[in-house]
Amino acid sequence: MEPARSLILQAIENGKHIVTANKAVISRYGSEIFDAANKKGVYVMLEAAVGGGIPVIQPLKQSLGANRIQTVTGIINGTTNYILTRMKNEGADFSEVLADAQRLGYAEADPTADIDGLDAGDKIAILASLAFGGRIKLEQVYCEGIRKVTATDITYAEKLGFVIKLLAIASRSPQATPDQDLLSVRVHPTLVTLSHPLASINDVYNAILVEGEPIGQVMFFGRGAGSGPTASAVVSDILNIVAVLQMQEAEVVNPIIPHEMMNCTHQHYCKIAPMEDLVTRFYTRFLTKDSPGVIGKLGTCFGQHHVSIESIVQTGFHENLAEIVVVTHDVLEGNFNQALSEIKGFDEIDSIPSILRVL
Ligand SMILES: NC(=O)C1=CN([C@@H]2O[C@H](COP(=O)(O)OP(=O)(O)OC[C@H]3O[C@@H](n4cnc5c(N)ncnc54)[C@H](OP(=O)(O)O)[C@@H]3O)[C@@H](O)[C@H]2O)C=CC1
Ligand SMILES: N[C@@H](CC=O)C(=O)O
Ligand code: NA
Numbered sequence: 506m507e508p509a510r511s512l513i514l515q516a517i518e519n520g521k522h523i524v525t526a527n528k529a530v531i532s533r534y535g536s537e538i539f540d541a542a543n544k545k546g547v548y549v550m551l552e553a554a555v556g557g558g559i560p561v562i563q564p565l566k567q568s569l570g571a572n573r574i575q576t577v578t579g580i581i582n583g584t585t586n587y588i589l590t591r592m593k594n595e596g597a598d599f600s601e602v603l604a605d606a607q608r609l610g611y612a613e614a615d616p617t618a619d620i621d622g623l624d625a626g627d628k629i630a631i632l633a634s635l636a637f638g639g640r641i642k643l644e645q646v647y648c649e650g651i652r653k654v655t656a657t658d659i660t661y662a663e664k665l666g667f668v669i670k671l672l673a674i675a676s677r678s679p680q681a682t683p684d685q686d687l688l689s690v691r692v693h694p695t696l697v698t699l700s701h702p703l704a705s706i707n708d709v710y711n712a713i714l715v716e717g718e719p720i721g722q723v724m725f726f727g728r729g730a731g732s733g734p735t736a737s738a739v740v741s742d743i744l745n746i747v748a749v750l751q752m753q754e755a756e757v758v759n760p761i762i763p764h765e766m767m768n769c770t771h772q773h774y775c776k777i778a779p780m781e782d783l784v785t786r787f788y789t790r791f792l793t794k795d796s797p798g799v800i801g802k803l804g805t806c807f808g809q810h811h812v813s814i815e816s817i818v819q820t821g822f823h824e825n826l827a828e829i830v831v832v833t834h835d836v837l838e839g840n841f842n843q844a845l846s847e848i849k850g851f852d853e854i855d856s857i858p859s860i861l862r863v864l
Pocket of ligand 2 (some may be wrong): 527
């Protein structure tokens with residue numbers, strides 16, 4: 506909290522724009538910081554503060570600006586999601602997994618903030634403020650962490666078709682009236698049905714599901730913690746600020762210069778590799794005469810063209826024709842095509858009804 510708050514306020518006082526990843530400071534001192542920034546005419550950019558590398562602050566501020574948001578539901582703490590995932594998948598011990606999360610750079614300096622839901626509380630306060638267009642008093646955000654979640658609960662939940670996730674939720678309360686908006690903002694472990702889009706968000710990954718009118722549902726997904734993702738968000742914020750500064754400087758000479766991050770500045774064409782150079786797996790279904798050795802012939806031909814086969818099976822018969830399915834490893838598309846054109850000439854081949862790429 507300190508000296509971060511004082512440094513930010515001092516920098517603003519000196520007319521500097523701010524880029525920060527520090528959600529604890531923003532959620533507590535946001536009012537003071539944004540008031541000071543507005544007074545000085547500087548920006549406070551905080552993309553890294555919520556969801557690490559996931560772009561969610563800018564989309565909420567800009568791309569979704571036309572919507573009336575109803576609900577923001579997120580898995581927004583990487584450490585606890587990592588712990589819950591490993592407890593569920595491996596029956597891993599809580600404190601061992603926490604030590605791993607610390608080693609990997611996911612946890613806060615004091616991991617209590619992660620475990621007790623306080624970090625997610627800071628983040629949902631920031632998201633709620635953006636989504637619902639008002640400031641949030643952090644002490645009014647209900648925070649319950651994952652300390653009480655046991656292996657037994659995880660197993661029972663699984664049997665019932667749920668997974669336990671630490672969810673942060675901000676929604677319009679049903680008690681809201683047309684004259685008086687009312688929000689519910691909370692963090693707590695939650696049983697999530699397996700078919701829900703947030704159920705499959707595992708490990709250090711975060712996701713934020715935004716529901717609004719007229720967009721419906723939109724979900725942001727990516728790595729929520731760790732040095733790389735966080736740096737991605739911090740440096741992108743810096744680039745945005747640089748674009749603003751360049752625009753301000755250039756405006757003196759040319760008053761109609763647009764914001765560099767919003768207009769199109771690319772003038773060259775990108776080089777696109779031909780499909781022949783693509784490296785991919787293939788699924789191919791052949792209909793062949795049911796003669797001995799046909800599978801061997803296919804395998805040999807593919808091998809001669811450096812096409813390595815993952816599986817080759819005869820799946821059945823179609824009107825006296827044998828149906829053979831080949832799945833390759835990653836191969837060069839050009840090599841695969843050469844093998845295939847040779848195979849098409851084999852007497853045994855009746856047809857090749859499907860050729861599909863495999864991810
Ligand atoms: N780690 C993550 O995944 C994410 C982190 N964040 C946020 O980013 C911020 C940094 O987190 P993270 O990098 O993980 O933390 P670390 O503990 O790894 O790094 C903190 C850095 O701050 C420096 N520092 C601490 N106190 C002072 C001080 N009084 N004066 C000057 N420098 C100081 C430390 O210096 P020294 O090494 O010399 O002690 C260290 O370099 C936090 O606000 C965190 O909440 C946000 C998103 C994701
Ligand atoms: N400790 C945080 C880091 C990113 O904000 C987390 O685990 O999500
Ligand atoms: Na982010």
